[in-house]
Amino acid sequence: MNRIVRPVSGILLRRLALASIIANVGIVVTGGAVRLTASGLGCPTWPRCTDDSYVTTPEMGVYGVIEFGNRMLAFAVGLIALATVLAVLLHRPRRPGLLALAVAVFLGIPAQAVIGGITVLTNLNPWVVGLHFLASMAVIAAAYALWRRIGDPDGPTVAVVPAPLRALARVTTGVTVAVLVVGTWVTGSGPHAGDHGAARNGLDPETISQVHADGVFLLIGLSVALIFAFRAVGAQRATRAAIVLVAVELGQGLIGFVQYFTHVPAILVGAHMLGSCLVLLAALSVQWSTRERRPVTPAADVAATNAADPVPVTA
Incomplete structure (x- = not known):
């Protein structure tokens, strides 16, 4: 039995794009909290939290909880970005350029995770930490462009x-x-x-x-x-x-x-x-x-409008 998939409304699509902006700003702020609480190496390795565990352990204390919590928040940001991509695919009529922006935001999340992993593996090299922040700025810029483009009319x-x-x-x-x-x-x-x-x-x-x-x-x-x-x-x-x-x-x-x-x-x-x-x-x-x-x-109004x-x- 075939299921009818309803198209996603422009209002929902724009709300998802706005949520993506807010979530990516939030990950910057929480990432700052990791650094400001000296929790940058709370999970001393990557992609695992320890050599034997993907999650924090009681022995790692509050620093491990803060760093691991920030890593988990990245998954939430990624889910919002994935939902936005799917919403763009289901939106009708298909808007040119939206899918490319949505995919750029989505791919920016795992790219950020990799850069974050490199910061841990390089013992928080300050140049890599700076790159981690700037990559977040690039993702925010792409998310903003997506949000604005959704609100624009075709033309x-x-x-x-x-x-x-x-x-x-x-x-x-x-x-x-x-x-x-x-x-x-x-x-x-x-x-x-x-x-x-x-x-x-x-x-x-x-x-x-x-x-x-x-x-x-x-x-x-x-x-x-x-x-x-x-x-x-x-x-x-x-x-x-x-x-x-x-x-x-x-x-x-x-x-x-x-x-x-x-x-x-x-x-x-x-x-x-x-x-x-x-x-x-x-x-x-x-x-x-x-x-x-x-x-x-x-067409009838083109000459008068031009x-x-x-x-x-x-x-």
């Missing part, structure tokens, strides 16, 4: 701001990524190694922190410039996105300065990691706001 992509402002938005996104990268270098030079015996990257904490701060100042300056530029051309949605970006950056910058001058307390480092995810999402929101997809116009529409651009 051509059009620019809503002039080309120079789109370029400025891309530069701002690039500086955001650079600030995140340098931020991992700052973390790798600081006191929170994830384990009392883990090495640091050898960079001078004060020098690399100043480089990071300079990058933040540049980023805030570019973001403020975007607010005035978008407002000048009447791009209201882009202006709002830029205002949110500046607000998130200022909050993140405040946390960064307070943690630096209070000798990097663990609670503020955790808040700073959450803030890094929010800065990335806000920067991507600005980038997304510089263009939009328009619904396909009926004169008023912005020039289409490639996505």
Whole structure:
């Protein structure tokens, strides 16, 4: 007897994509908790937790529970990503590009697990730990793109701001990524190694922190410039996105300065990691706001609409 499989609604699909964003941000925060509680080697090997067990043992204490719990959370994140892939396959009509993004997010989860395993096998090498964080940022970016694409109508992509402002938005996104990268270098030079015996990257904490701060100042300056530029051309949605970006950056910058001058307390480092995810999402929101997809116009209305529409651009 054949079963009729009902198509997945766009609302459910978008909720799954949003859940994927939240789950991946959550894994960043809990991963930070592993490092900040010195539980990075709570499970001293990988893929097993010990040489003889895949799960934590009572002898490993709370550190083993924290590290193993973070590993288990990765499975939950993977299940959400898998559910999103299946939902995309069942969604009708089939939307171009959605499946590729959903698969990218799903494959990012095991890739993250492998990188996490390498961090354990290399005794929390700070460069590998930094790569682990940046890989999470890449997965979050893909999940955000999926969420936004699901919410867009099918149709051509059009620019809503002039080309120079789109370029400025891309530069701002690039500086955001650079600030995140340098931020991992700052973390790798600081006191929170994830384990009392883990090495640091050898960079001078004060020098690399100043480089990071300079990058933040540049980023805030570019973001403020975007607010005035978008407002000048009447791009209201882009202006709002830029205002949110500046607000998130200022909050993140405040946390960064307070943690630096209070000798990097663990609670503020955790808040700073959450803030890094929010800065990335806000920067991507600005980038997304510089263009939009328009619904396909009926043939009878094409001639009348073309004169008023912005020039289409490639996505």
